[in-house]
Amino acid sequence: MTKLNVGLVGAGFMGKAHVVAYSNMPKFFWPAPAVPVLKTVCDIVPEIAADAKERFGFQQSCTDWRDIINDPDIHVVSVCTPNNAHEEIAVAALKAGKHVLCEKPIANTRKASEAMAAAAESVKKDDIISMCAYQYRRIPAVLRAKQIIDEGSIGKILNVRATYLQSWSADPNSPLSWRFQKEVAGAGTLGDIATHVIDLSQYLAGDIKEVVSSLKTYIKERPVQEGGVDLLGTVKLNDDAKKEAVDVDDETSFLVKFESGAVGSIEATRNAWGRNNFITLEVHGTEGSIFFNYERLNELQVCFAKDPDNNRGFKTIYTGPAHFYGEVTWNIPGMNIGYGELKTIEIYEFIRSIVEKDQPSTRFEVGNQVHKVCDAVSKSAQSENWEIVQ
Numbered sequence: 001m002t003k004l005n006v007g008l009v010g011a012g013f014m015g016k017a018h019v020v021a022y023s024n025m026p027k028f029f030w031p032a033p034a035v036p037v038l039k040t041v042c043d044i045v046p047e048i049a050a051d052a053k054e055r056f057g058f059q060q061s062c063t064d065w066r067d068i069i070n071d072p073d074i075h076v077v078s079v080c081t082p083n084n085a086h087e088e089i090a091v092a093a094l095k096a097g098k099h100v101l102c103e104k105p106i107a108n109t110r111k112a113s114e115a116m117a118a119a120a121e122s123v124k125k126d127d128i129i130s131m132c133a134y135q136y137r138r139i140p141a142v143l144r145a146k147q148i149i150d151e152g153s154i155g156k157i158l159n160v161r162a163t164y165l166q167s168w169s170a171d172p173n174s175p176l177s178w179r180f181q182k183e184v185a186g187a188g189t190l191g192d193i194a195t196h197v198i199d200l201s202q203y204l205a206g207d208i209k210e211v212v213s214s215l216k217t218y219i220k221e222r223p224v225q226e227g228g229v230d231l232l233g234t235v236k237l238n239d240d241a242k243k244e245a246v247d248v249d250d251e252t253s254f255l256v257k258f259e260s261g262a263v264g265s266i267e268a269t270r271n272a273w274g275r276n277n278f279i280t281l282e283v284h285g286t287e288g289s290i291f292f293n294y295e296r297l298n299e300l301q302v303c304f305a306k307d308p309d310n311n312r313g314f315k316t317i318y319t320g321p322a323h324f325y326g327e328v329t330w331n332i333p334g335m336n337i338g339y340g341e342l343k344t345i346e347i348y349e350f351i352r353s354i355v356e357k358d359q360p361s362t363r364f365e366v367g368n369q370v371h372k373v374c375d376a377v378s379k380s381a382q383s384e385n386w387e388i389v390q
């Protein structure tokens with residue numbers, strides 16, 4: 001069995017998710033396309049790097065990501081740092097001939113995202129794989145939705161309504177971590193979570209060509225959090241803590257026009273009390289509709305126009321062994337999958353792409369296309385006009 005040595009950069013929240021997925025992939029997908037071996041973990045904070053080595057079972061740790069790039073025995077690099085470090089690490093890794101899975105958003109600036117897409121393009125001929133971590137398009141229910149759309153069962157798509165609503169920063173005492181700093185994150189809600197639903201919308205309905213938007217910052221300053229790890233609002237600081245200005249959006253909403261002629265709307269906020277990971281997609285076609293909500297990720301709702309008037313309505317498809325990845329995750333109906341299995345599916349697709357020399361559907365070029373939509377959204381919030389995605 002082929003083994004691929006993994007170097008992980010950034011051992012925070014997503015670092016853990018990648019490790020769980022690398023470790024579990026061969027347990028679900030067997031025979032695995034290749035077996036990942038946890039070789040080196042890097043974190044800029046020495047204690048985090050050392051802890052991660054012990055906790056996750058890496059062979060070694062380091063505090064400079066260049067040690068991973070310069071190690072000829074590392075085949076695969078996971079980039080799980082805050083957004084401003086993605087470009088430097090990912091481009092260096094690709095140039096060193098390593099396959100790269102980079103967390104989303106692809107980068108914190110357009111210049112960086114273009115450079116990453118160009119670097120990925122230049123090594124494609126050597127079968128080096130690039131992948132952005134837009135995992136939600138790999139949810140079995142979303143894949144079934146895509147299949148239903150592609151087979152024409154809901155007709156021509158008229159409208160896509162997508163939301164990504166969270167509550168973790170609705171409290172003004174939720175600290176000013178790197179996610180609230182434009183220089184590091186690039187944007188607020190727009191880069192952090194709207195990008196996921198931009199990716200999902202484009203996956204289901206094709207590229208977005210025009211947007212008109214609004215960006216809002218409700219909480220203008222927040223208590224400063226020491227240290228580089230974002231605690232996602234799980235820690236609240238005291239009222240007397242030092243405060244600094246927030247220079248990114250708390251909320252974004254925009255109307256979209258797709259290349260196909262369909263229209264739609266996308267909304268994202270981290271200030272929606274009561275909403276946790278409320279990713280919803282509602283697609284209306286000439287022959288039916290589809291509805292999905294991540295908070296019930298094992299379900300897909302469908303309505304077909306052809307059903308008789310007295311029987312028409314949304315019905316629930318409960319995903320399981322009969323659906324994508326269902327046989328290899330838990331092959332008993334109703335056992336369900338969650339975030340851990342979803343990241344495992346993503347790692348399977350990454351490793352499969354490497355072995356089969358087949359660029360994944362979320363390659364850097366696709367991450368860059370999402371960034372182009374974000375740029376048009378930012379521009380439109382300033383101009384208050386429709387802006388073309390270019």
Ligand SMILES: NC(=O)c1ccc[n+]([C@@H]2O[C@H](COP(=O)([O-])OP(=O)(O)OC[C@H]3O[C@@H](n4cnc5c(N)ncnc54)[C@H](O)[C@@H]3O)[C@@H](O)[C@H]2O)c1
Pocket residue numbers: 009010011012013014015042043044045048063065079080081082083085103104105133134135192228229230231
């Ligand atoms: N796909 C998803 O659903 C999803 C969810 C959450 C976060 N993310 C993305 O994952 C990335 C990381 O987010 P997170 O929530 O894990 O953040 P985090 O703050 O929990 O962890 C980031 C880690 O990177 C380390 N780090 C910072 N700069 C570094 C450098 N130059 N070299 C090595 N280590 C460095 C920090 O010390 C920290 O331990 C971000 O790009 C974020 O947008 C994706």
